[in-house]
Amino acid sequence: MIVSITPFFAALLALVYVLLSLQVSRLRRKAQVSIGDGGDIALQKAIRAHGNFIEYVPITLIILMFLEMRTVSVYVIVILCALLLVGRILHAIGISGMKEILIFRMIGMICTFIALIVGSLWLLLTYLL
Secondary structure, three states: OOOOHHHHHHHHHHHHHHHHHHHHHHHHHHHOOOOOOOOOHHHHHHHHHHHHHHHHHHHHHHHHHHHHHOOOOHHHHHHHHHHHHHHHHHHHHHHHOOOOOHHHHHHHHHHHHHHHHHHHHHHHHHHHO
């Protein structure tokens, strides 16, 4: 059992996470806030984009890696990982701007939920069948 798809997507998602972290750091310096958000709206949004990313990505990646270990079709793994990646990028773009792009945020969450829910149910099925 070689796990090669989820690590690739994990690396891409890690780079997105670094970009989100750098955005928070940049806005902290700009607002001169070291803890919390200091009431700065842009910083609040960046913190939530960063936080929301780290709330969903690890568990979803773990589920998808387990699916890959269960030798589920490569195509299924790629599609679910791509949905997670695209979903997290769209959500971050949608929530981060001064003017929220609600459709990006919604599509991002839908993509993330599809990857998480389908991956979880599929994983359960591999053990039940």
